[in-house]
Amino acid sequence: MNEITGIRSAGIDNTFYLIAGEEELLATRTSFRQDAEEFEGNFYRLWSPVTSKLSSMIIKNMKIPLRRTSRVLYLGAASGTTVTHVSDIVSDGVVFAVEFAARPARDLLTAIEPRTNVIPIIADARYPEKYPPFIDRVDFLYQDVAQPDQAAIAVANAEKYLQKGGHIVIAIKARSISITEDPKAIFQREIDTLSSKFKVLETVSLEPLHKDHLAVLCRY
Numbered sequence: 001m002n003e004i005t006g007i008r009s010a011g012i013d014n015t016f017y018l019i020a021g022e023e024e025l026l027a028t029r030t031s032f033r034q035d036a037e038e039f040e041g042n043f044y045r046l047w048s049p050v051t052s053k054l055s056s057m058i059i060k061n062m063k064i065p066l067r068r069t070s071r072v073l074y075l076g077a078a079s080g081t082t083v084t085h086v087s088d089i090v091s092d093g094v095v096f097a098v099e100f101a102a103r104p105a106r107d108l109l110t111a112i113e114p115r116t117n118v119i120p121i122i123a124d125a126r127y128p129e130k131y132p133p134f135i136d137r138v139d140f141l142y143q144d145v146a147q148p149d150q151a152a153i154a155v156a157n158a159e160k161y162l163q164k165g166g167h168i169v170i171a172i173k174a175r176s177i178s179i180t181e182d183p184k185a186i187f188q189r190e191i192d193t194l195s196s197k198f199k200v201l202e203t204v205s206l207e208p209l210h211k212d213h214l215a216v217l218c219r220y
């Protein structure tokens with residue numbers, strides 16, 4: 001990476017583009033020095049749009065309403081790649097990070113180990129009524145679970161945990177729903193299901209970085 005010569009806001013709290021040579025690289029400002037770049041006394045973790053759908057949504061200028069104080073329910077935490085950036089963004093908030101598979105859950109616990117604003121929930125996102133009782137209402141629901149019933153999972157979790165007026169961002173993977181059907185038809189059906197409960201505000205294709213993926217932003 002070239003030397004960092006400048007910085008500009010990406011329009012979200014604690015989220016910036018670092019200017020390095022000809023490149024502008026998305027990054028979150030962090031309190032952790034590990035794997036971070038230093039610029040003018042602050043630390044920044046590069047956030048690749050290749051490995052994170054949320055990063056690619058921001059690079060595609062989606063209006064992601066995450067704030068420093070947001071309370072986030074994150075479904076499909078995997079090994080924590082994106083969760084740690086959300087944790088950087090919501091520096092005065094909290095992330096409840098749900099993951100059900102044992103191996104990524106182990107890596108998640110390691111990734112979030114120094115962070116006090118991430119609460120891991122090892123549970124199946126299809127059954128939000130079985131989560132531990134300490135989760136309060138959140139104002140932001142992020143979902144990236146690659147399951148056939150993605151819209152239904154978002155609705156079930158929102159009804160139990162999202163406050164009215166809160167936002168939902170869901171990464172819909174067409175190929176988790178059908179490998180033969182036209183992705184456009186799949187996306188339309190999922191948007192229709194989401195529209196029955198939420199106001200759909202924005203939809204953005206995540207091509208070419210995330211093939212057959214659509215990002216949908218809704219308000220509850």
Ligand SMILES: C[S@@+](CC[C@H](N)C(=O)[O-])C[C@H]1O[C@@H](n2cnc3c(N)ncnc32)[C@H](O)[C@@H]1O
Pocket residue numbers: 051052053054075076077078079080081082083098099100101104123124125126144145146147
């Ligand atoms: C595409 S990966 C998520 C990547 C992650 N969001 C990131 O950006 O780093 C999908 C994850 O969702 C998890 N998952 C799928 N279905 C789930 C469910 N019903 N409950 C909880 N986690 C689930 C999978 O185990 C997998 O780790």
